[in-house]
Amino acid sequence: MARRSNREQGRAWTGAARIVDAGQVDGVLEQVRAQALGRQGTAALALPVLTADEAAIDSSDVTRVLPVAPELADLMPWPGGIRRGATVSAMGSTSLLLTLLAAGMAEGSWAAVAGRPDFGALSAEIDYGIPLDRLALIPNSGPDWPTVVGSLIDGFDLVVVSAPAITDGVARALIGRARQRGAVLVSDRPWPGADLTLELVGRRWTGVGQGHGRLRTQEVTIRSGGRGRAARPRTATTLLPPPSIAGVPAEIVIPPPKARRSRPRRRRARWRTGPRRVPAK
Numbered sequence: 001m002a003r004r005s006n007r008e009q010g011r012a013w014t015g016a017a018r019i020v021d022a023g024q025v026d027g028v029l030e031q032v033r034a035q036a037l038g039r040q041g042t043a044a045l046a047l048p049v050l051t052a053d054e055a056a057i058d059s060s061d062v063t064r065v066l067p068v069a070p071e072l073a074d075l076m077p078w079p080g081g082i083r084r085g086a087t088v089s090a091m092g093s094t095s096l097l098l099t100l101l102a103a104g105m106a107e108g109s110w111a112a113v114a115g116r117p118d119f120g121a122l123s124a125e126i127d128y129g130i131p132l133d134r135l136a137l138i139p140n141s142g143p144d145w146p147t148v149v150g151s152l153i154d155g156f157d158l159v160v161v162s163a164p165a166i167t168d169g170v171a172r173a174l175i176g177r178a179r180q181r182g183a184v185l186v187s188d189r190p191w192p193g194a195d196l197t198l199e200l201v202g203r204r205w206t207g208v209g210q211g212h213g214r215l216r217t218q219e220v221t222i223r224s225g226g227r228g229r230a231a232r233p234r235t236a237t238t239l240l241p242p243p244s245i246a247g248v249p250a251e252i253v254i255p256p257p258k259a260r261r262s263r264p265r266r267r268r269a270r271w272r273t274g275p276r277r278v279p280a281k
Contacts, residue, residue, distance in 0.1 A: 077229035092200030
């Protein structure tokens, strides 16, 4: 290919090579593929460039998808779970984060939680069945938290992060790193450019009767949105922990406190202050 002169490089673009229809897009992709296949070291690539439709996940594939609880499946834009390499914002509930962790780790994945000193490991194990031997906790990731999270992305399947402030540049860098490594990055706060956003928009607790009982389960409403295939909003209502993880909660009937029976009032003896009468003989 002839090298362009300095005059040609400085010339303003006239729009002569503008792509105007889908046919030209396919032609450009074919040219890129042909060039890539002809280079040394890239001949093993069957499709160096994929369109969004070609790269779409049309069936559940454990190598490309991190499983989720069946109760959350309708919120996912990908069949079977969360696409590996995706970035997710899960806001409004620690129980929602635990649900995402539990389903993914049930299939053998490793996970890490950074920046959550209040993370309840005991509840995670007992209520959600999360194996603590495959969970790394970094309570305080410090001011250089992007470096910490980047290192976690390199070694874990699922990384949950709670960051104090997320700039667009840092967000883009970690999104690209997660996509490259095939890890799922989950933030408990809004994340610029996230592929999927899950937000708890309603909650109702059950278990408390009229003056007695205790909180047992929470019924929540979760709304999802995002970019691309996740742009269409979805809504689902479920229990947390979901029955697929914690089982169906047993119906416990707590009887109301027994009413206090009123005791019969005893008649008080009346004391006479006058002289005592002696009966006549």
